[in-house]
Amino acid sequence: MPRFHVSAGTEVGVAYSRSTPDFIGRNPGAVDYVEIPFELLRHDPAVATKVGTPVVLHCASLSIAGSVTPPSAVVRSVEEWIRRTRTPWLGEHLSFITAEREKPGEFADEYAPGEPWNIGYTVSPPMNSETVETVVRSVDRATSAFSVPVILENPPVYFSMPGSTMSQVEFISEVCARSDARLLLDLAHFYITSRNLGYDPLVELARFPLEEVVEVHVSGVDTDAGGCWDNHASRAPQLELDMLAVVMERAPVRAVTLEYNWSSRFPESVLREEIARVREVVDACRP
DSSP, X not given: OXXXXXXXXXXXXXXXXXXXXXXXXXSTTSOSEEEEEHHHHHHOTTHHHHSOSOEEEEESOSOTTSSSOOOHHHHHHHHHHHHHHTOSOEEEESSEEEEOOSSOOTTOOTTSTTOOEEEEEEEOOOOSHHHHHHHHHHHHHHHHHOSSOEEEEOOOOOSOOTTOXXXXXXXXXXXXXXXXXEEEEEHHHHXXXXXXXXXXXXXXXXXXXXXXXXXXEEOEEEXXXXXXXXXXXXXXXXXXXXXXXXXXXXXXXXXXXXXXXXXXXXXXXXXXXXXXHHHHHHHHHOO
């Protein structure tokens, strides 16, 4: 499998969808790599060989901000795919997907009472000192378990998280200060969080620990019912490209991933235009 170019500056790639192999076949050289979820590779290992480009591995199974550690079988499988894909790092959400329940309760799982809930979606944790400690321990475990660095992705925040005593920027900065964590900055998530919580995204971005950013995600957002939401099937707003320019000026960014992967019908001409928009920003910021 091709290896990600370690010293080639900032690479531009796309997140995998069913249409990605055909897009690459019709547009050779359009992207430098494809980002593929570990969970998809577990389900369909053949995906790794379909794209014909270097692979960056993404993950949503470690529940890195949760109190329930991932099963050892999952950790071993992630490391196996790290080696098979030759990924330069593992992107993981700064979120939790499992939560403890000390008692079975009224609605216990009939066959597994007391086992952790798997909520099926990565959720932003309460942002406080206790969660910082949890994340630092998780980062230490990941550093020991994996042969590549784990970079943490900021989740979207849709409402003020109960129990939070920090803003997301303060929380992430504290995690970086207390651990060896590096970052995957999702600009759509950052935009969503800022809008939902009433922040100016460019002002907040100036406070973000950009020196730790390794990879950047770009994708679309929706505004509906008074809130701002993720949408990986629409163009990124111009403000995201403005934020990308700020990040590129200050951060040692190795990769920018376009996450237009929620619809196999995303127009190929639009994807080419979006790749060109991102490359224009990246090239303008090269030394």
